[in-house]
Amino acid sequence: MRTEYRLGIDAGGTFTDFVLADKSGKVKLYKALSTPADPTLAIKNGLALMSEDTGMSAEEIVSKCDLCINGTTVGLNALIQHKGGKTGLICTKGHEDSIEIRLGHKEDGYRYDPEYPPAVMLVPRYLRCGVDERVLSNGDVRTPMNEDDVRAACELFLKEGVETVAISFVWSVLEPSHERRAAEIVREMMPDAILTVGSELYPQVREYTRTSTAVTNAYLAPIMKKYVDAVDAYFRKLGARYPVRYFQSNGGLAIGQAMTDRSVYAINSGPASAPTAGLAVAAPFKEKNVITCDMGGTSFDITLTKGGVTNLNKNIDFLRYRIGVPMIQVETLGAGGGSIGWIDEMGLLQMGPQSAGADPGPACYDQGGEHPTVSDANLVLGYLNPDGLVGGRLPLDAKKARQAIKTHVADPLGISPEKAAYGMYTIVNNNMVNGIRRVSVERGYDPRDFVLVGAGGATAAHITAIAEEMGIGTIILPKLASGLCAYGQIISDVKYNYMATAPLRLDNAKAYAQINKLYKQIEKQGRDHLKKDGFKAGQIRAERSIEMRYVGQVHECTVEIGNFEINSKTVDQVIEAFHARHEQLYTYSERHNTIEVVNIESTLYGAVDKPKQAKIGKGASPDKAMKGHRKAIFDASGKAGKTPVYDGGMLGAGATIKGPAVIEEETTTIVVIPGWSAKLDASGSYVITRKKR
Template identity: 80%
Template sequence: MRTTYRLGIDAGGTFTDFVVANRNTGDVKLFKALSTPSDPTKAIENGLKLIADDFGITPADLVSDCDLCINGTTVGLNALITHRGGKTGLICTAGHEDSIEIRNGHKEDGFRYDPEYPAATMLVPRYLRKGVRERVLSDGSVRVRMEEADVRAACELFAKEGVETVAISFVWSVLNPEHERRAAEIVRKMLPDAILTVGSELYPQVREYTRTSTAVVNAYLAPVMRKYVKAVDAYFRSLGAKQPVRYFQSNGGLAIGQAMTDRSVYAINSGPASAPQAGLYVSAPFKKKNVITVDMGGTSFDITLTKDGQTNLNKNIDFLRYRIGVPMIQVETLGAGGGSIGWIDSLGLIQVGPQSAGSEPGPACYGQGGTEPTTSDANLVLGYLNPDGLLGGKLPLDLEKAKKAIKTRVADKLGISVERAAYGMYTIVNNNMVNGIRRVSVERGYDPRDFVLVGAGGATAAHITALAREMGIDTIILPKLASGLCAFGQIISDVKYNYMATAPLRLDNAAAYKRIDTLFGEIEKQGVAHLKTDGFKQGQIDVKRSLDMRYVGQVHECTVDIGTFPINEKTIEKVKDAFHRRHEELYTYSERHNAVEVVNIESTLYGRIDKPKAPKLKKGIPVSKALKGHRKAIFEASGKSTKTPIYDGARLGAGASIAGPAIIEEVTTTIVIEPGWTATLDASGSYVITRKKR
């Protein structure tokens, strides 16, 4: 029997979003529940009750009638931010116990010459990093056999200290993993309850520091993710779920719970990683493939950039000061959300964020005990938000408390009116977000004027025209589902796994070509077997290949996408040509006369999932009949207000066109249209907001 629904859940810092698609009709509905950081599964339970009540069924009926239930979560990210992961031990090659602290001698950009910049907090304290006498050389040969007694001594210490999770990473283990495998056997025997991460299995690529750091982060997050996955899986099983819950990974694809526990490092950017897929989907009806997707929630602001339909993947980067090698969707994140707190710095200037009021206690206007002025408070004072409340009135707002917070903490300290202070906060948070957009566009060689701006997140729509104006972008695509766009991105995504291997070879002989071709075959065989176990048939499986390549003598390599053709004497020139072209794209030059070498190989395997039917809006009532009334709103720094029409977005249909200044109130977001902009609702369910030609 064909199931009716597909469910996507995106747990954010303030709200947890739920998107339910009817696979038969294409209808998509969005629901929100306050996040519950102390017990994330509680928010899921609350959200499913909201959906079930709306549909007139039970949560069990809903879940049992879903073909897929997909969960994007910030649990892993929050554990890394707050340093609340598991107690971790590290077993490494003797003499390399401090590699994660030395960090290749690297300091983050912007702090390289700052002697007062504090060292990163180590996820494994020094006394729990235990060296093992062993040595594998760069050709894979064994110079010193592993001293098993050292591994046993480490296990005895870990047992005594209550270590929950262990990372193993030896030098050159990617070329000969024999020692790591034997050490893993000993750990499993002596510490049967500990979670184990083996570096050469998690990240089988060269660069010992990156591999060790990745293994440590994975191990650190594994107990948190195991507990979370276990609780969520058990809850959905109790409701009669027919399929295992899928979890969204930071590489932009889905995975089952076991994979997320074993590869917890892939959970770090689980939520925002689905934004590019959703941004491309809502832009497709307008033939747009250059997309900047921005997502402003209650706590953070996430930015992703997609050029020609391809979203950049990061590898071997520092994330929250920890080096991570595995592929992650390139997301620029900053502390600029609806809950970001406004304050006055030592120079007497307004600042907003990165501190956030979150969902507990939340902005002052939520009336839940918060006293700090936030972006949401400023938006309420400016007249952008409905004083009657958010979420269709389910979350009432207190205008007087918002004014009091801004007056006490900002306006009085500057000697200005509450309205001017609120507009100042609004401008500052917008500037912070614009700077973030520039980092993913201008600073990487892209002209933002060549892109459309796609709005996601519940708070974005109040700022979207201001952001586009500052960036010189003339077209905005804002779906009705904007506040749950990441959850929507999850339900249209595929299962995705990355498989890697190290292949340090010069591309100048048949033996090298054969070795690369053989390695691709081996890792892809593993991936296909994994996906078939997951229920996919051969026709549902796709493979994409890439190589990390460089000119001989270079220190760093670049990733080059290639086809799935055999690697041999006839095809190797295609591979080299792809590298030369990619090198020129990145660095403006190529050296076609120079020898080329491969460092690592990677295969990305996709399990293709049927997509829900696309929604289609009908023509609605005349725009004038959707007018709810007028409200004073402020669009200039003087604090002068403008009588602004307010429209009920739920009553607008395809073809509706509204010129600014205006405000459109959707159930889960509020769209502020500045003077000079016009919003037209497309049949695909997205507002296309354009600016008058200058």
């Protein structure tokens, strides 16, 4: 399948990153400003940069790629801005308000806040249509479905201009015939509508979660379809030999059709590739405990990988909507290079979450932005090159940065712009430290047992200060940091999740046989899907998990198990794995209690050939790579000190830089604070360590 190149594209809120890898493993990184109104324009601009650099036309580049992979924030932005399609819901009569009742409480953190407003409903009440039907919890049909109710719903939807429909009936996971027949009627009466069937998208117990997931999927489907169709058509026009792959929030690739049918998997598409990339850059150092931090222009994304395994979230509230399908566990903060500094009503300095984004951008971009941002502070502190970013292609205006900070922060606080800039820098760092603590300390992990991997264009200016505050002693910062998520895409496999409900107790042979039967059924679906996608049997693998709980418990926990058949000889392995997981999560187990299965899941992977990892040569010594000195501020006094600045492009393997120092790579700037040093490894990553005390 391999040709000459592989292209990864990661569309962020401010920049769209492009990684182009050749067969030898050599990787080139390009950045273009994101174009939220027309995301394909940013892709066109990025390909133009590649053409200028390589001397090849966009058509030549694309036609020579074995894979073109796209990670996008289109679905996420549509959900944030409530700009999805006009959606209708067909559900069991009497359950029209389940998505609004939300199990009777608000999200964690706001449960007891009477002033916290209700979530905006993705389906208005008048477009939630109840159908007379009922399936019991044992799968028996109590009330046959009234087809006239479904037809009446379709007539209303056609009258109201509904473009996408979700169907979710109570206990459809045990008896899906009603949903399937309702789907046939919708397809017959609304052939142009996009349809989401709850028992097919999320075939697991919990009616509210399934309905909310189906509604969210339906809401995003028209937006994702329009985007996928445009991107696919654009790449076909350029001569792409293979279909574009899209990155999913479960950490794997999918073809465009899958992203349209399963649009909910696109919600966290961009940052979901960070753990794969983080493990890849940490691999030469045999590190498997990794916290990956990605600070872009708009947000700061954190993922934690323990022992080479990254946590997945299921059945969570994401942007106030319950999502059941697996998603890479990402902690996202409004802390990016474009995050705005402002003074609250108590006279205290705050940073974000509002951002200047790509338009108008920070004040220093000189594109109309007037509010002071993190990038403006970094420029005033002397960290960023005043001649511009991205190799000078993005010029910076230091005067406008200083004036914005003076007007909106320094003068109101009665301090100098330099002290204000350092205050902005410190506060945004503290915000990011708190985010890292949420994914580590609050989940029982000691962050000092992990290495910190830097991703994103803005991270390198902050990461040593963050590590200092966290007590983390080692940072791995690849030269590709600003495009690390795009790099993660090109080394990822195709991945699909298949699920089934299995309300059984692990205490008899009939239960074992039923679980084995269900696994075979869902894995056959996955293997057939991947084979149609061009994968051979030897390229496909499955990983199984089971959601279990003790009898009498309300909530279950997910346990990874092997691919063996469950029988009287192997069931003890499954039971012991559950006890161990329960102890890990809750500090205790009930070994005397019976265990019951709730849901099963199998993750099917289609293995994709990985590009080789290129090595860098010896290069220039630090003294020859020094560009000069720049005044930079490293403490709250606001006093600038003479700081050496190095050209990272000239440095070779083994070069060591002691802080305080600034290392300028083409697409990122590394700030090495006093007491730390950075050594460039042959793998292309800086290993930044703290001086022993």
